[in-house]
Amino acid sequence: MDVLSDVLLAVRMTGAVYYDIDARSPFVAQSPPTDAIASKVAADAEHLIAFHVLTSGSCWVEAVEEPEPAALLRAGEIVIFPSGEANILSSSPGMRGQPDMSQYYRPVSEALPFVIDINGDADAERCRIVCGYLACDSGPFNPLLDSLPRMILAPVSSRSWGWMTSLLDTAIAASADRDAGQEAMLAKLSELMFLEAIRSHIDGLPPEARSWVAGLRDRDVGAALRLMHGRFAEQWTLDRLARDVGMSRSAFADRFTAYVGVPPMTYLSRWRLQLAARLLQSGATTVACAANTVGYQSESAFHRAFKRHVGVAPGAWRRGVVRVNDGVSGAPESTHRAR
Incomplete structure (x- = not known):
């Protein structure tokens, strides 16, 4: 029995890719805590996990309330906020902004993801970020949620990165033409990216780590x-x-x-x-x-x-x-x- 897969199925985890962001420095994008937007983006979800995948360039990421310093996020890495706390992506550490709450809704007449351009210096390095959410049950018992840190920054393995980015590009391009099934493709892909990040997190735990996910190995x-x-x-x-x-x-x-x-x-x-x-x-x-x-x-x-x-x-x-x-x-x- 694959215990991690068993738990993910039992807590009804479902994903959605919401934003395809193209940014050039200087830029800052601040996301609200997921409990402030859950009713707008996933009305039936007990809990929302936020994630960001960097497909090109680099940027800094940090939790708004987290005392830890900002971490550098590079292409091929994914950052997850299992508790759904407010977080910031920026071209330089320490930058602050305000979330645009009007951007958080489940579209009816248009397809996900929303494409957002943050125009900084035209000569600056391009940073492309794919952002989304994973909805799941928090109760009666979700051992995975209880065992994860507030922020996980993990590399996507080289064996998976190629096909993941290819599928991302294909599905996002299809959204402009409203191709059938592209949102479902992105939803499943977000779940696969989450699983890849959790596996990477487990592999990187120190020998002395003690938690449910550490117990799996x-x-x-x-x-x-x-x-x-x-x-x-x-x-x-x-x-x-x-x-x-x-x-x-x-x-x-x-x-x-x-x-x-x-x-x-x-x-x-x-x-x-x-x-x-x-x-x-x-x-x-x-x-x-x-x-x-x-x-x-x-x-x-x-x-x-x-x-x-x-x-x-x-x-x-x-x-x-x-x-x-x-x-x-x-x-x-x-x-x-x-x-």
Whole structure:
């Protein structure tokens, strides 16, 4: 079981490329926090991740509220803001601007991406930036979001860069002619670029790193995660998991918790609830069926666990999601919202 892919599917990650920016210095482009624009660009998203890909030239990038100094972004690199915080792209470090809120909307009569020219010195180096967003569920349980830093700057591998930029150019060029499917192509490409950046981030983590993503590459923690994701409905115990990964019970529990942040059985319970929430979200599954599918032998135990972690009973969650999907207001909301 590919655990990272499993999580990305379960949290319903979808992408969109919004801007194709051609800039020459001096320039500054400031983006607002994604929670300020989510309702305008992706109304049904619980959480928005912002990303920028530099296809030519170089520029500086920094988070507005981040105390860290600006970082140099070069062609072939992608920067991601998993928490969706306000950020700045500029020709020189320390520059500040104001986001143009009128630029953030989901177009009806025109195709994405929006093409933006920022004209500086005509003789200055051209900087081309492709910007977009990735929508995903933040709850009931998204282990990936919780384990990523506020900003990730990662190179796109040389083996992927060629075909990625070729597809970007093809899809963006097609947008001018309203070619069928070009927005879908860009959406899928943005998801692939995000995955490429996360893989690069994982590969670059130091040996002492401790997080869920770091655990994916650890032999023992990674093996346990693959077991829990691949066979989530089995009646796992701590002893059985430890035995299957070849560790003592106490050593396994300590190592897993050090990486993932919660004990193994807590993680399994939360992952089962994430899967159950998505099943209930379809509206075609009963609470009893969802409970059985994810491994609960008692519907009452599932009901208690779901309400404790999600904040509402599973039946209320199911009714609320169905009402939202049908366009009816007043649905109950989970207490686990986007950060």
